Amino acid sequence: LIILSCSKKNPPRDEIPRIKDVMAKLESAIKDKNAYAIDSLIIAEAYNNGYSSQTILEKVFLNSNDTINFSFGKREFFYTDDRAVVSVTILLGNSSPGRPAEVTMVKVADRWLIKVFDLK
Numbered sequence: 001l002i003i004l005s006c007s008k009k010n011p012p013r014d015e016i017p018r019i020k021d022v023m024a025k026l027e028s029a030i031k032d033k034n035a036y037a038i039d040s041l042i043i044a045e046a047y048n049n050g051y052s053s054q055t056i057l058e059k060v061f062l063n064s065n066d067t068i069n070f071s072f073g074k075r076e077f078f079y080t081d082d083r084a085v086v087s088v089t090i091l092l093g094n095s096s097p098g099r100p101a102e103v104t105m106v107k108v109a110d111r112w113l114i115k116v117f118d119l120k
Contacts (some may be wrong), residue, residue, distance in 0.1 A: 019084050022112045033069045043113035069093045082107040
């Protein structure tokens with residue numbers, strides 16, 4: 001058992017910039033309320049589970065129109081070879097305490113795509 005667990009390699013570190021790039025694109029698309037850009041980052045099966053650009057925008061900006069000060073804060077992520085989970089805090093405005101969110105991504109070929117976007 002110990003030999004098997006030691007033989008498993010950690011996922012390659014070159015995936016970190018790719019995951020961060022998807023999150024930067026998502027942050028920019030949400031700030032701009034660019035549904036097409038958000039849709040380009042979502043895996044097709046996510047739509048069957050109710051995740052789309054429209055639902056993401058509705059959840060993020062619920063009861064707020066402050067897009068100028070929108071950002072992701074407190075980013076933490078964990079990943080394997082083909083799955084990543086990014087925990088962020090959604091900030092709207094300077095006085096916003098933030099709302100926790102979790103983004104789950106899957107790797108398809110060489111591309112990371114969003115499968116789940118959950119606000120906590």
